[in-house]
Amino acid sequence: MREIEFSVAYEPGTDALMDVFHEYPALSCRSSACYSSPSTMWRIDHVHGPEAGIEAFADVFLDEGRCNECLDQPGCDSRREYHVLDGTPTSRTIYTYREEVHRCHSLPYFVLDHVGEGVVFESCRTDGGYRWKILYPGEQAVGELFDTIESNLRDGLSLELSHLRQSGKWDADVRTAFQLSHEQWEALTHAVEAGYYTRPREATVAELAEDLGLPRSTVQYRLRSAEDVVVSEFVRNTL
Incomplete structure (x- = not known):
């Protein structure tokens, strides 16, 4: 194939x-x-x-x-x-x-x-x-x-x-994406683009919250819940 x-x-x-x-x-x-x-x-x-x-x-x-x-x-x-x-x-x-x-x-x-x-x-x-x-x-x-x-x-x-x-692995990324809500997807996408996941980090949660116009706690919760979905699906579909 x-x-x-x-x-x-x-x-x-x-x-x-x-x-x-x-x-x-x-x-x-x-x-x-x-x-x-x-x-x-x-x-x-x-x-x-x-x-x-x-x-x-x-x-x-x-x-x-x-x-x-x-x-x-x-x-x-x-x-x-x-x-x-x-x-x-x-x-x-x-x-x-x-x-x-x-x-x-x-x-x-x-x-x-x-x-x-x-x-x-x-x-x-x-x-x-x-x-x-x-x-x-x-x-x-x-x-x-x-x-x-x-x-x-x-x-x-x-x-x-x-x-x-x-x-290789077929459709695993799509299945993961479908489980994210729009709010989770928006927070995760913005965090990646802003460099939140780079080492060293180029953005903080507070800065992401300011960019998105949301409370810091809301952004933190959306990122953590999105990360839970991504990691769980990665383990289930690839390991």
Whole structure:
């Protein structure tokens, strides 16, 4: 089995859905299941973020009149349907079913056309980027696949190959992320970006609290509870 990771970057103004992620950097959308055949795609996505970001995301994502996946054109006329499986003010879980994907060129379409069936996909949208992790049987080279995808990108999109390797731990990071609340995710992400976990530390809890506009005790609690989830899942899934 082989594992590839592609990242598609979207410039602001090139895609209505990705513009929501540009506007709300704390918003993230990860798939827990994503499968495709030459004619259909079905997937489950989990989105977390601030309440305003979730509302903006849902307004665009759930519009059956537009495509959330096209790389080569702003839209297509393939049939799609969405079902909200669960939701809170700061999260949604959404099932998507799409038909006629051969007429709507997404990254899974290009991958299947190159390596054949038996492929498993993970994806993550955040901060103007759409990252795909791909697991497939066989040893097919990916240079031609990269060139094919890149040559079909519309203006404002760019492609990067993050890694190509033998498959390792699959989906453990996504399972962990789904167990974090938006508040935990926000505190943990800001702590990493501020250097709280570097040695020596570049930020204190008090400084994080000031940045986030929250009481110190609240930030401390959110970090500790997030750390408990991350460490527990790491031990369960990797040791």
